[in-house]
Amino acid sequence: MSKPPSLWSDWHWNKHLQERSFWTIEPSTTDSWAWRRLLKLRDLALQFCKVSLGNGKSASFWFDSWSPLGQLITHIGPQGPRALRLRQDAVVADALQDSTWILPHPRSQQEVDLHSYLTTISLPLSPDIDDIYEWIAGDSPLRVFRSSTTWEILRPRQEEVDWHDVVWFKGAIPKHSFTMWVANYDILPTRSRLATWGMAITTDCPFCSRSIETRDHLFLRCEYSLDVWREVFIRCHPPVSTFTDWSELLSWIRAVGPAKLKLMRKLATQTVIFHLWKQRNNLIHNQISFPPASVFYFVDKEMRNIISARKHRNQFQSLMAS
Structure with missing residues (x-):
């Protein structure tokens, strides 16, 4: 003009x-x-x-x-x-x-x-x-x-939520953050949610087939997922007790501790959530099954790649030796 x-x-x-x-x-x-x-x-x-x-x-x-x-x-x-x-x-x-x-x-x-x-x-x-x-x-x-x-x-505005820095932070992988964000709102299309929409499907967990597939069961309580988390806890200091719901996972991530430990927990949690959801979809849609050890291998490999790719950043330098 x-x-x-x-x-x-x-x-x-x-x-x-x-x-x-x-x-x-x-x-x-x-x-x-x-x-x-x-x-x-x-x-x-x-x-x-x-x-x-x-x-x-x-x-x-x-x-x-x-x-x-x-x-x-x-x-x-x-x-x-x-x-x-x-x-x-x-x-x-x-x-x-x-x-x-x-x-x-x-x-x-x-x-x-x-x-x-x-x-x-x-x-x-x-x-x-x-x-x-x-x-x-x-x-x-x-x-x-x-x-x-x-x-x-x-841009639309809402009140700041206390978990924002667990989902969105510098150095996070966008696809991991997005999956974590959707999971945090509990709107991932788990079988229990799909059933409430009127879909005629089984609600059994695809990993263990012993419980209803909800977000908290799939990511936190299923024995398959727990096997992956046990390997993560060895490297990120385990919680006092096993997670029973999502709020306990968020509390563990934000627990008092060194900055590098908090960053490690954020990265690890998002990577675990992403790969568990990816394996869940692989199992349902492609009938491809990997043992928990393989899933952790993918998690560990991606964590190393994330950290090494950001080694020039101050907050990631301390993780290189972790």
């Missing part, structure tokens, strides 16, 4: 806009996927994209947010161009004549609001200053687009 000096901007101006408003242009079947996605994001962009008036010769009167009222076509309504006798493609300067606003007498509260704001604008507009398009995201002093500040405004 501000026509920055870039090949990307010039191409879109000549290919798609051709002096038309970005806010009103309709997507074409020949448009690229990226351009169509940009057009779909216009409603979100409106809350950030503002115009600082200069000479009023480029800011769209109806579709650019040059006043605190936002888009005037939305504030006044689709009948606005007829009511104010300004065509839809008018710029702000078209509403001025000899340093005077030439709008008709207001007939609605929305038009009164507009007239009230116009009285605060110093006239005449500066003829040598171009209209400036700014990206205003919250309290950020910057007036250009930055994905980080924009995401801070848009």
Whole structure:
């Protein structure tokens, strides 16, 4: 909109806009996927994209947010161009004549609001200053687009949970963290959950076939999983007693101790959960079974790879000798 000096901007101006408003242009079947996605994001962009008036010769009167009222076509309504006798493609300067606003007498509260704001604008507009398009995201002093500040405004927010650092932390493997995150919310599609959805399947644990497959049984109480955990405990200091539920696992990870031990427990827990779930799926869907010792071998190998790949980081250096 501000026509920055870039090949990307010039191409879109000549290919798609051709002096038309970005806010009103309709997507074409020949448009690229990226351009169509940009057009779909216009409603979100409106809350950030503002115009600082200069000479009023480029800011769209109806579709650019040059006043605190936002888009005037939305504030006044689709009948606005007829009511104010300004065509839809008018710029702000078209509403001025000899340093005077030439709008008709207001007939609605929305038009009164507009007239009230116009009285605060110093006239005449500066003829040598171009209209400036700014990206205003919250309290950020910057007036250009930055994905980080924009995401801070848009991202959904919830109260901080006490287990966040067990799931998301520097050095974690994304696929491990994701599996841990889903498991922590107890929404993995275990057989007991699938049965509650109406699926006609057995609810027996695929590892032991002696108990119902719930999250806590699958990962913490099944003898198959316990064999894997016993090997992990040799290297990560075992808990006082065997885990009986998920909260005890989280407490063990966060237990008081050296920082390197906490990091080791986080990494090990996520790796174990990931590989147990992977082996569970392998067994159900591919009929491929490995003994617990093999699963721990995969866990141990991946732990070594994780640590060695991050040995240049201070927090991982102390794990190299562990």
